[in-house]
Amino acid sequence: MGGFFSRQENEIQISMRLREVERITNSISERQHSINRYIKSQSEDIEQLNKEKESVREWLRYNPVSHDTCRDCKALQEEIDSLKHQLKDKDEQLKEKEEEIERLHEQKEGINQEPFLVYMYTSSMNEKISSAVRSELEAILSGHMEATRDKGLAIQFTQDPQSVPPNKPLIVLCINASRLGTDVEQALQNVTCCRSVTVVVIHHKELHALPPQASEKLLHSDKVQSLYAVVDIAFLTHKGMYPCDMNNKSLDRLTNFICSV
Template sequence: MIDISKPKEQFYFRFHFQKVNIDYRHINNQIMAKKMGNEMIKPTEENQNMTADVSSDLNRQAEDNQKHVKNLISQLTAATGENDKINKSLQDENRLLRAENKRKDGNISVLQEEVHKLKTKDTKVQKEYHKLSETEGKLQKAEKTIKFLRKENDDQDRNYLKTIQDLEDKLSELSREPKIEEGCFIDHHKSLEDQVKHLTIENKDHRDRIDTLETKCRRLQELNSTLEQERNTLKQQIDTWVAKKHSTVHIQMYAAVNKELCDKMMTELENMLSMQFELNDSIIEIEKYKDPPPDSRVPLIVICINASRLGTDVNQALSHVNRSRTIAVVVLHHKEYHALPRQPSEKMLIGSDYKHIGAIVDIAYLTTKGVYPCDMNEKSLDRLVNFIKVNSQSK
C-alpha cells in the first residue's frame, strides 16, 4: 500500500492520477473520432472488425484505468483515516504531557511550601529560645528577690521579737516602780501595744508578699519546664533536619563534545536531580567538566548525543574515560515521543566494552522543549538517582 504521508509518495500519486486522467480522456477522444469516422465513411467488413477490436481494447483499458483510479481513491481514503488516527494519538500524548507538567508543577509547589514551613519553624524556634532565655532571667531575678525578702523578713521577725521582749521587759520594770503614776503607765502600755499591733500587721504583709512571690516562682518554674521540653523537641527536629541538609552528595558531569547543547543538558539534569534529592532532604553538589575528571571515586555522568550509530557515539563519549562501575552514560535522543527507540540502549550495548559501566540510561529531549515528560525520562531519572545513591560518598 502506498504511504501518501511521505512527500515522495504524494508526488507519485498526483503524477500517476493525472496521467490516468489524460490517458482516459485520450481514449475517449479516440472512440469519438472512430464513431465520427464510421458515420462519414462506409466501413468495409475488415474495417468494422478492426474497429470493434480497437473499441473493445479501448473499453477494457478504460475499465482497467477506472479500477486503478478507484483503488487509488480507496488508498487515499485509508491514508486519510490513518492520518486522523495519528493526529488523535498525538492529541492524546499532548494531553498526557500537559497532565504530567501539571503534576510536576504541583510537586514544585509542595517543595516550596515545605521550604517555607522549615524557615517558619526555624524562626519560631529562635523566638521560643529568646522567650525562654527571658523567662529564665525573670525566674532567676524572682528567686533572688524571694531570698532577699526571706532574709529581710527573718531579720524583721528577730527585730520584732527583740522589740516585743524589750517592751515586755520595760512593762515589767514599770509595773515594779511605785513612783510612776497609773495614768502615765496606761498610756505608755497602750503605745507599746499599738507598736506591737503595727509591727504584727507589717509582718503579715511581708509574709503575704512572700507567699505571692513563691506562687509566682512556682508558676515560672512550671512554665520554664514546659518551654524547656518544647525547646528540646524543636532542637532535636532542627538538628535532624540540619543533619540531613548537610549530607551533601557529590557527583561529576562530563561531555566529550564541547557543544552548547551539552551545557544546556548538564544544567537541566542538574536541576532535575537537585529537585529529586531535595525531596529526600538531601543536597546534591555537581561539578561539571569539559575535560575528563581526575577523581574516579566520585560518581560520573557522561553525556552522549546519539547522532549516528549508538555504539560509535557511546565509544566516542567514553574515549578518554576509564570505564568503571562509578560511571553512568546518559544517551540523548533528539526525537519526538512517537519516534523514540522502543528498546533501551543498555540492552543494545551488550559487548564486553560496556559490561563494566555502572548504568546506561536514555533521555529524550527537543530543542524547543528540553527534557520533556515521558515514560522513558521518568524511568531514566529514577535509575540515575539510584545509581548516585549507591555510588556516592556523602561529606
C-alpha cells in the first residue's frame, strides 16, 4: 500500500485521467462520424429505391394489364416486392445505426462528466496507520464508486479542513485508539461540522474483536448530530480493509454521502 498522496501527485493522477477521457472521447467521435457517413449513404440508397418504385408504379399506371402483358406485370410485381423488401431492410439498418449513435452519445456524456472531488483529513493519528488507511480507502472507495455509480473519484488530502469548500464532501479519519467519544471529538477539533462532513472511525481489530454496535449509535454530541454520518471501517496493517459486513455497509454509506453533497 502506498503512502501519503501529495497535491502534486493527485494533480498528476487527475491529468492522466483527463488525457484518457480525451482519448476515449475522440474515439467515440470518430465512430459517430463513421456511422453518420453510413447513414447518409443508406439514405441515398433508400431515396434511389423509392424513385425506382415510383417509376414502376408510373409505368403500370399508363400500361394497363392485358393478357399479353401478364408475364411482364408479374415480373414487375416481383421487382416491386423486392424493392419493398430492400426498403424494409434499409429502414431496419438505419434504426440500428440511430440506436448505436444514441448509445454513443450517452457513453460520451458519461465519460465527459468530471469525477467527484472528495477531501480527506486526519488530525493526529499514527502516521504509519494513517498513510496506509488513506491509501487503502482511496483505492477501494474509488473502485466502489466506479462499479456502483459509473463515476470517477478524485480524493484530495488536506491538512487544513477549514480550507475545504463548504459544498464539497469532507471525510475525516479517526482511529479508535481509546475512548470512542474522545477520539471522535479530537478528530473534529479543527473541523466545521455540517452535513458535508462524515467521520470514518477506523477499528484496527480482527473480525472477531469488532464492536457489535455502530459508533454512530453511541455518539450523541451536538457536533456528531450535525454531521452527515459516522461510519465504521475495519482495518489491519497486514490485511488492509478486509472483507466484512461492516466495511461493505460503510462503503455504500460513503458512496451515498459523496453523491449527496
